[in-house]
Amino acid sequence: MKECGQSRKDSTHPIASSSIKFLRIASWNVRTLYQAGKTAQLTTEMEHYRFYIFGVSEAHWIQSGQKTLGSGELILFSGREHNQHSEGVALVLGRYAQKSLRGWEPHDERIIMASFQTRSKNINMNIVQIYAPTNEAQDEEKDPFYDLLQEVVDNLPKKDINILMGDANAKIGRDNTGYDRIMGSHGLGEMNDNGERFANFCLFNKMVIGGSIFPHKRVHKATWVSPDNVTENQINHFCVSQRFRRSLNDVIVQRGADIGSDHCASRSKEIERKCQGNDTNLEEExxxxxxxxxxxxxxxxxxxxxxxxxKKEYNEWISQKSFDLIERRRHLKEQVNSSRTRTSKEEKMEQYHLAAKEVKVSIKKDKESFTKTLAEKAEKAATAGHIKILYQTTKTLIGKYTMSEMPVKDAGGKAIFEKDAQAARWIEHFTRLLNRPPxxxxxxxxxxxxxxxxxxxxxxxxxxxxxxxxxxxxxxxxxxxxxxxxxxxxxxxxxxxxxxxxxxxxxxxxxxxxxxxxxxxxxxxxxxxxxxxxxxxxxxxxxxxxxxxxxxxxxxxxxxxxxxxxxxxxxxxxxxxxxxxxxxxxxxxxxxxxxxxxxxxxxxxxxxxxxxxxxxxxxxxxxxxxxxxxxxxxxxx
Structure with missing residues (x-):
């Protein structure tokens, strides 16, 4: 698996242990992160609802890699290899989750997996985030997806806590006949073709569909709402290994979370766990x-x-006005959710769409203003001969940075994905480089x-x-x-x-x-x-x-x-x-x-x-x- 992104040796950078009573995990189809201000909105919601791990479907980022944000979150992403900004999945990790990250694997634009250390030294928690083809897609597209997903799950140790979540585009319904071992009767709607595929997959792999076993109101089950606010479906799912079913406390839709998507975030409470870290004690000599x-x-x-x-500067180019508009859009969404009549809901929905457009326009203006300010700063630095300021400003203005970190290869040229194996490879390389024989x-x-x-x-x-x-x-x-x-x-x-x-x-x-x-x-x-x-x-x-x-x-x-x-x-x-x-x-x-x-x-x-x-x-x-x-x-x- 790919290493978690630390470029310093763990042995010289101890991490203090920190307890988390319940690990809040969420999954959301955000429709796109390839848009100015979207990442900032996502991390704002993540902080607001105190999510430690956030799965993302339809990230629309290309290639695979990892990126640390200015606010401290780490994004692991997997997308298309070519310059087509569609599909794409990602996992956004808070600071506590980063400390327990053992490694991760990007598979394609629809599947990504990450592994985390739990309180038990012998048990890891493996999270697979997915974005499945739609129900209308052809079998030629669905079959390869489930074949690859099966391959990924087969490689997960059965003793671990294995979690499958994301936009499965699957309606499982309320009828659990024949599936009572892996789903309850609290689903939504009627099962469709994708739902049958997904339920059979979970049955074969002994994974419980969490959203179907907890009783909630209809509004707290629907993960997708049509533009006319008439059709509601439960297509985003959260599944856990059957042997760890009792560790899953709840799965519910977080209706208040807003990023301008027609999907709702679904969250869960996970088992009590503890982030493991290194602890080194220096002897006094x-x-x-x-x-x-x-x-x-x-x-x-x-x-x-x-x-x-x-404190790291984070999204300095987004103005307070834009954040106020984002907050206004959130309140309008809450009003849409709480509307009693269809007329009232349509009226509030129209206001919500107008507010969403205002957010896009405001963020675009902020970006242009920020770019103009940087250009003026670079010009002044060049005139005054401040080369360091000029270089830093120009670098920020150009916006060139390395999005992805490639999996390191061993001496024979074979890619290494396991974090511990990658660390061993770097140790081997620098030991040979810095300790030459006489x-x-x-x-x-x-x-x-x-x-x-x-x-x-x-x-x-x-x-x-x-x-x-x-x-x-x-x-x-x-x-x-x-x-x-x-x-x-x-x-x-x-x-x-x-x-x-x-x-x-x-x-x-x-x-x-x-x-x-x-x-x-x-x-x-x-x-x-x-x-x-x-x-x-x-x-x-x-x-x-x-x-x-x-x-x-x-x-x-x-x-x-x-x-x-x-x-x-x-x-x-x-x-x-x-x-x-x-x-x-x-x-x-x-x-x-x-x-x-x-x-x-x-x-x-x-x-x-x-x-x-x-x-x-x-x-x-x-x-x-x-x-x-x-x-x-x-x-x-």
Missing amino acids: EDVETHWSRVKSAFTATCEEVLGYQ PTNPPEILEARRDLPINCDTPSHREIVDAIKELNQGKAAGPDLIPPEALKADVDTTATFLCPLFAKVWTSGKYPIDWKEGHLVKIPKKGDLSRCENSRGITLLSIPGKVFNRVLLNRIKAATDPKLRDEQAGFRSNRSTTDQIATLRLIVEQSLEWKSPLIVVFLDYEKAFDSSDRELLRKIMRNYGIPEKISIVVISF
Whole structure:
């Protein structure tokens, strides 16, 4: 199954356990998510009714993948492979559901499956969201759908809680003769061809149709209402494994949920469960680790108290006016549902359709206004020379982002869908990449006769201050969750705080665990993203640890710079590789002017920094004359 989208190793990013008394699951045919503002409306309803998992039919998104929204929800989707925005299914997961997600599989534009960890370690909860062909569709379309659905269900462990939900386009009716083991007598209408197919499927797979076993009013059963508000059908269903029938507390239509669809959301209460997470405890070791724990706690506690946690900006382009119109449309739908007479219902329905049009027009204007504002912001940033703001604004304006995350392939090129197997594959890849064997025939590198005049005393207060000032803001924190802005808020106080810790690290030669660990994030490059080789690993390290390293670098730079070759321009002060680019350009221009042949060779060492041998690095440092104390501190980090 596809992994849940975390690009950092779980072992370095513990998730606290959180209990959920009842897991509210819902399913809805929204008619489309491929429309401006639809996703925002869906997540608003999801938050309003406190749904943890939301199944979507007719998402109309193409291809398959996953997307994390600014509000925190994770959308898993499966659609058509080509640019035809029709059908499509999706699962929208709240924060609690994301923590227990084990993996998921996109099958086609009508079927998607996701697996979740329950309180019991031996039992998972598997949810299959569907969008079945209509009753009028030909058998040539229905048969392949049910064949694939049967294949998906066959692969689900029988011991697990297996849930089948979505728009089945099937009327099962009230007569449960011959189906009493899997359905009750509280269905709606009369069984049609799709209903018979669906009931036989559930009977064969021992799945109970939840909407038929709980007594409710007619209005709380109908999942689809015709445009004239005359015809009502129950075609959206929620089914659960027969052995877990008693864990299903209720299935009912959520009539108040509104997204401008002629379908109603159906929801259920599920079994009591607990989101499982990793729990790692660091052992307190010696004085350095204890000292570091106090320093880290002081910074993180202060940041939480003073700053709190950053809230992500979500759908900033949708105005309050549009949200008010959406709320008005919701109230009109409630009035339609509560109308006593047909005349009153038709009148309210006409008002509802007008309100729906106003929502579309308002959201379209919001999008245009937002785009215009971004363009003006980008123009001002370009005029003022603010390149970072210009880049970020242009990126938002263009709207380019990776919608889907491809299933990773193993070394043999076979796709891996199981989450644990995918994690093992990434571990295998980065272990091989970052832990290269030592060279078989290392060159003999002699030590310098005399060490360079580099300070080997414990880091001073002044050095720490200078190192903190050189930190770049806006960088991600490491495992200790301390951002650079926290250190730069009061540089002198921070240096005073860190100075005793750095002295202990320097004299003992031992580092805090947080300094030696990092969050490994995979960044996609070009090419086939299902291959590990086409993703670049970025390690997010401790910011205080970087300050310590900066002190070392500043000591080394001044003494070693005169010994470096003139041809090296990168990683040197007052020089840049742009100097070499300018030189090469002059050579090319002169070659063209004099019509002389020119051969240019570009040599790039693959994974050069990732495959550096530590022992050779120490010998090279000693060859330059870097003192033994400094070289040992560097390679021991």
